[in-house]
Amino acid sequence: MAHSNQAKKRQRQAERRAVVNRGRRSRVRTFVRKVEEAIASGDRGAAVAALKAAEPVLARGSQKGIMKRNTATRRISRLTRLVNAMSE
Secondary structure, three states, rough: OOOOHHHHHHHHHHHHHHHHHHHHHHHHHHHHHHHHHHHHHHHHHHHHHHHHHHHHHHHHHHHHOOOOOOHHHHHHHHHHHHHHOOOO
16 A cells, blocks of 8 residues: 555556546557457458558557557568459
C-alpha cells in the first residue's frame, strides 16, 4: 500500500492509464482480427481495406506505448505479406 501522497497519486494515475491502455490494446486486436478474418474468408478486397484501416491503429499503438515499435512494424509486415500472397 502506498504511504506517501506522491505514491498514492502515482497509483491513481496508473489505474486510470491501465483502463485507457486496455481500450487501446483491445482496439488494436480488433483491427488485426478483422484483417485475419478477411484473409481467412479469401476476400482480397476486404483484406486490403481492413489492412489499410489496421496499419495506422497499429502504428498509433506503438506510439502510445501499447507495444514496442518493432512489434507493430513486424505485425504490419506479416499482415501485408499475407494479403499480398492472396490470389487476385
